[in-house]
Amino acid sequence: MLNFDIEITGEFVAFFVLSVCAIVGAVLAINFTKVVHTALSIAFTFVSIAGLYVLLEAEFIAFVQVLLYVGAITILMIFGIMMTKHDGEGKEPGRPLHDTLAAIGCICLFGILFYGIRNANFPTESAPFVEDNTREIGKALFTQYAIPFELVSVLLTVAFIGAIALAKREEESSQ
Amino acid sequence: MSMLSSYLTLAAVLFCIGLFGVLTKRNAIIVLLSIELMLNAVNLNLIAFSKYGVNPSIAGHIFSLFTITVAAAEAAVGIAVLIVLYRSRATVNVDEFDELRR
Numbered sequence: 001m002l003n004f005d006i007e008i009t010g011e012f013v014a015f016f017v018l019s020v021c022a023i024v025g026a027v028l029a030i031n032f033t034k035v036v037h038t039a040l041s042i043a044f045t046f047v048s049i050a051g052l053y054v055l056l057e058a059e060f061i062a063f064v065q066v067l068l069y070v071g072a073i074t075i076l077m078i079f080g081i082m083m084t085k086h087d088g089e090g091k092e093p094g095r096p097l098h099d100t101l102a103a104i105g106c107i108c109l110f111g112i113l114f115y116g117i118r119n120a121n122f123p124t125e126s127a128p129f130v131e132d133n134t135r136e137i138g139k140a141l142f143t144q145y146a147i148p149f150e151l152v153s154v155l156l157t158v159a160f161i162g163a164i165a166l167a168k169r170e171e172e173s174s175q
Numbered sequence: 176m177s178m179l180s181s182y183l184t185l186a187a188v189l190f191c192i193g194l195f196g197v198l199t200k201r202n203a204i205i206v207l208l209s210i211e212l213m214l215n216a217v218n219l220n221l222i223a224f225s226k227y228g229v230n231p232s233i234a235g236h237i238f239s240l241f242t243i244t245v246a247a248a249e250a251a252v253g254i255a256v257l258i259v260l261y262r263s264r265a266t267v268n269v270d271e272f273d274e275l276r277r
Contacts, residue, residue: 027192029196030199035202039204045215049218052185080257083258122227155248159251167255
């Protein structure tokens with residue numbers, strides 16, 4: 001079953017290096033005790049995933065990933081870390097039974113997913129992919145997906161107004 | 176083993192690491208970051224299928240753009256809720272927010 005007949009190409013080497021970076025960043029993020037280290041390690045994982053997007057010929061998504069995940073979400077999390085206190089971190093009593101059960105569950109899920117991926121029949125050669133994908137994304141967004149695009153912009157506006165209102169109200173009542 | 180299987184396996188690994196972080200970590204900020212990691216794994220699947228799938232098209236890119244937008248909204252609202260909770264309870268540990276259970 002496990003016949004890894006991989007031809008060593010430049011693409012595969014790049015994929016291997018980037019995926020190792022992504023997995024190492026994620027594992028370190030789970031293992032660090034300080035929250036700031038976790039946030040920076042997750043940012044490293046996000047940058048590696050952006051590299052994988054470039055490898056998959058999705059340059060626009062890669063730049064959106066760098067702008068939004070690395071630039072916005074990680075910085076937002078670092079601001080969240082700054083505005084809350086983390087004195088007792090790393091000193092809390094562990095929950096060995098709970099952690100072990102969670103680890104077993106995650107490994108079981110990965111086993112099922114890996115079994116499914118190994119047994120699936122994917123087409124060997126794919127049709128040629130679109131060349132200028134940023135232009136194609138723009139065309140699709142403003143023709144076929146125009147209504148979902150507008151809806152998601154409304155959702156984003158509502159969510160940000162809601163976030164500001166949530167974080168502001170307590171301050172007014174305490175003054 | 177084709178490139179598609181490699182990408183799907185990598186996404187499964189990242190998803191399981193994120194799930195483990197969500198289930199075991201107590202700090203709410205780490206839980207939010209783990210959720211972002213899981214969403215990123217799903218995005219990687221969408222982009223991989225968009226290139227190597229049965230019918231390669233741009234739709235996977237569009238879907239992942241929508242996922243990224245919703246993830247940004249989720250992170251913003253999550254951090255706002257977390258700051259309000261921190262003001263009232265002076266903690267960010269998720270297992271101490273248990274008023275509904277008591």
